[in-house]
Every structure is written in C-alpha cells, then in structure tokens.
Amino acid sequence: MPLTFDEEYRYSRHLVLPGVGMAGQERLRRARVLIVGAGGLGSPAALYLAAAGVGTIGIADADTVDVGNLQRQVLHRTADAGRLKVESAADALRALNPLVEVRPIPERIAAANALERLAGYDAVVDGTDNFPARYLLNDACALLGLPLVFGSIFRFEGQAAVFDVRRGPCYRCLFPEPPPPESVPTCAEGGVLGALPGMIGAVQANETLKLLLDIGEPLIGRLLLLDALAMRFRELTITKNPACPLCGEAPVITGLTDLEEYCASSGRSQNEIP
Numbered sequence: 001m002p003l004t005f006d007e008e009y010r011y012s013r014h015l016v017l018p019g020v021g022m023a024g025q026e027r028l029r030r031a032r033v034l035i036v037g038a039g040g041l042g043s044p045a046a047l048y049l050a051a052a053g054v055g056t057i058g059i060a061d062a063d064t065v066d067v068g069n070l071q072r073q074v075l076h077r078t079a080d081a082g083r084l085k086v087e088s089a090a091d092a093l094r095a096l097n098p099l100v101e102v103r104p105i106p107e108r109i110a111a112a113n114a115l116e117r118l119a120g121y122d123a124v125v126d127g128t129d130n131f132p133a134r135y136l137l138n139d140a141c142a143l144l145g146l147p148l149v150f151g152s153i154f155r156f157e158g159q160a161a162v163f164d165v166r167r168g169p170c171y172r173c174l175f176p177e178p179p180p181p182e183s184v185p186t187c188a189e190g191g192v193l194g195a196l197p198g199m200i201g202a203v204q205a206n207e208t209l210k211l212l213l214d215i216g217e218p219l220i221g222r223l224l225l226l227d228a229l230a231m232r233f234r235e236l237t238i239t240k241n242p243a244c245p246l247c248g249e250a251p252v253i254t255g256l257t258d259l260e261e262y263c264a265s266s267g268r269s270q271n272e273i274p
Contacts, residue, residue: 001026002022002026003022003025003026003029006099007025007029007053007099010053010097010099011025011052011053014028014052014053019213019215019216020213020215024213024215025053027212027213028052028053028054028055028209028212028213029053029054029055030055031054031055031056031122031123031212032054032055032056032057032058032120032121032122033049033054033056033057033058033121033122033123033124033125033208033212034057034058034059034060034117034118034121034123034124034125035049035057035058035059035060035124035125035127036060036061036109036124036125036126036127036128036133036137037060037061037126037127037128037129037133038059038061038063038073038075038076038085038086038088038089038127039061039063039069039072039073039085039127039129039197040069040072040073040127040129040153040192040196040197040201041125041126041127041128041129041151041153041197041200041201041204042059042061042075042089042125042127042201043072043073043074043075043076043089043127043197043198043201044074044075044197044198044201044202044204044205045125045127045149045151045201045202045204045205045208046059046075046089046093046127047074047075047092047093047096047205048201048202048205048206048209049125049205049208049209050093050096050097050100050102051096051097052205052209053097053099053100054100054208054209054212055100055101056100056101056103057093057100057101057102057103058102058103058105058117058121059085059086059089059090059093059102059103059104059105060086060105060107060108060109060117061084061085061086061089061105061106062084062106062107062108063084063085064082064083064084064085065080065081065082065083065084065085065088066081067081071194072192072194072195072196072197072198073085074198075088075089075092075093076088076089076092077092084104084106086104086105086106087104087106089102089104090102090104105117109133109136109137109140110136110258111136111255111256111257111258114136114137114140114256115140115143115144115256118137118140118141118144118146119144121146122146122211122212123146123147123148123149123208123211123212124137124140124141124146124147124148124149125149125151125204125205125208126148126149126150126151126204127151127201127204131178131179131259132178132258132259134150134152134171134178135171135172135178135259136256136258136259138150138163138170138171138172138246139172139246139253139256140256141163141164141165141170142163142165142170142246142247143254143255143256145165145166146164147162147163147164147211147218147220148162148163148164148170148171149162149204149207149208149211150162150163150171150204151197151200151201151203151204152200153192153196153197153200154190154192155190155191155192155193156193156196156227156228156229157196157225157226157227157228158196158197158199158200158225158226158228159200159223159224159225159226160200160203160204160207160219160223160224160226161219161220161222161223161224161238162207162211162218162219162220163220164218164220165246165247167220168220168221168238168240169221169238169239169240169241169244169247170244170246170247172241172244172245172246172247172253173238173239173240173241173244173247173248174223174238176241176244176245178259193228195228196226196228199226199228200226203224207219221237221238221239221240222235222236222237222238223235223236223237223238
C-alpha cells in the first residue's frame with residue numbers, strides 16, 4: 001500500500017534521503033520493534049522510532065512512573081506519576097505520531113514469557129537497567145534469530161552495540177557470565193547524568209532504523225563507548241567467541257532461565273556492563 005498524503009508530508013525529510021525514499025519509508029511502516037524498558041534509554045529510543053514512522057512499536061515494562069526518574073525518563077510527565085509506564089508511554093507516542101501502532105505490554109519480560117513476547121518483531125531494543133533482563137534478552141534474541149540493539153548507562157559513561165548471532169557475536173561472547181550481584185553499584189547509588197541516556201537511546205534508535213532499512217554499517221561486532229565528561233567516543237571490536245555458551249561451536253544454553261540470585265537480591269539494578 002503506497003504512502004498516504006499525510007505520511008508523505010510527515011516523513012518528507014526521509015523521502016529525500018538516499019537509502020530511504022518511498023520504499024524505505026514503506027518498509028519502516030511495515031516494521032515491528034519491541035522496546036523492553038520505558039525508562040531512561042527506552043524513552044528517547046521510543047520517541048525517535050515513533051517519529052520515524054516505525055509501524056508497530058511494542059513497549060514492555062511493569063513499572064510505574066516515579067517523579068524521581070523524570071530527570072532522564074523524558075517519555076513521561078509529572079502528571080503521569082503513579083501510572084504504568086507503558087500507559088504513559090503509549091499516550092506520548094500516539095500524541096507524537098498517531099500513524100503508528102503502539103502495543104503496551106505491562107509485564108516483566110521473564111524466562112517464562114520472553115520467547116512468546118519477542119516473537120513476531122523484527123528487532124528488540126534493550127532499554128533495561130539490570131543484568132537479569134540483559135542476559136535474558138540476549139539469549140531470547142539469539143534463540144529467535146533477532147537483532148538486539150543494546151545500550152547501557154552509568155554516571156557519565158554509556159555503551160551501545162548490536163548483537164545479532166546471524167551476523168556476529170552475542171552479548172555472552174563479550175561476557176559469558178554476569179558478575180556477582182553485589183559487585184556493581186546501581187544508578188540510585190552511583191547516579192547518572194540526565195542527558196546521557198538521551199544520547200545512548202538516540203544511538204539505539206539510529207541503529208534500529210539502519211537495521212530495518214538495511215543501510216549503513218550497524219554496530220555488529222563493535223562496542224561503542226561514550227565518555228560524556230570528555231565528550232569522546234571510543235570503539236572496541238567484539239569477535240564471535242567459538243566457546244560462547246550460547247552461540248559458539250558447542251552451545252550449552254538452549255533455553256531461557258532467570259538469574260534468580262539477582263532477582264532475589266534486594267532489588268539491585270545494575271546499569272553498567274561488567
């Protein structure tokens with residue numbers, strides 16, 4: 001189905017771009033992206049993907065809006081305090097672009113439901129802030145053959161990458177196992193600069209659009225590091241690990257499990273990769 005007049009006008013800056021055009025914008029309209037986490041990273045990623053015209057955006061989060069998080073979670077407003085984040089997020093995205101379909105998923109993605117919730121999407125954006133979710137999403141995306149657009153923030157530093165086992169390494173190729181639950185401070189303990197998740201979340205949105213449009217060079221096999229204080233980017237090469245327990249030559253992870261030691265540990269939520 002060709003773009004409508006309203007769509008052509010709304011996305012006119014896309015339509016003149018090499019590699020996008022009418023065909024690319026129609027491709028975005030058909031695309032389905034799941035964002036897990038409607039917080040600091042999920043907020044900018046969701047806003048930019050909705051603005052770009054991604055046809056279906058799922059948002060999974062079981063948490064409610066807290067005024068103490070609005071310093072960085074720009075998808076929500078003060079009046080939304082106490083509401084489910086996915087409801088607040090859906091209202092904001094529909095107000096921004098009523099042409100996209102927003103699917104609120106008011107639950108925690110866990111081993112029992114991850115494969116079902118992720119199935120049917122073209123890409124998954126990791127907007128979580130804890131290791132159990134990070135490893136779970138990595139494993140689920142690998143088992144389903146989906147690209148995972150990763151982001152992480154802590155204090156003044158951020159990281160981003162794309163993990164896609166069909167074309168490169170997974171998160172476990174970099175870190176086969178999570179660190180001890182008590183070894184990494186939380187954002188509440190260490191803090192985070194409010195604009196930092198905006199920068200990393202925008203990178204995640206950019207990488208997602210590149211994947212959907214099949215343009216450019218995605219962050220597959222590359223870990224982008226941002227030092228916001230020095231305003232410097234660095235890049236590390238990640239290679240596929242033949243001994244990776246998930247996507248290596250003799251994988252031992254063939255299903256999903258929750259990291260119970262984290263889930264049971266006083267609600268710690270780590271925001272920094274080990």
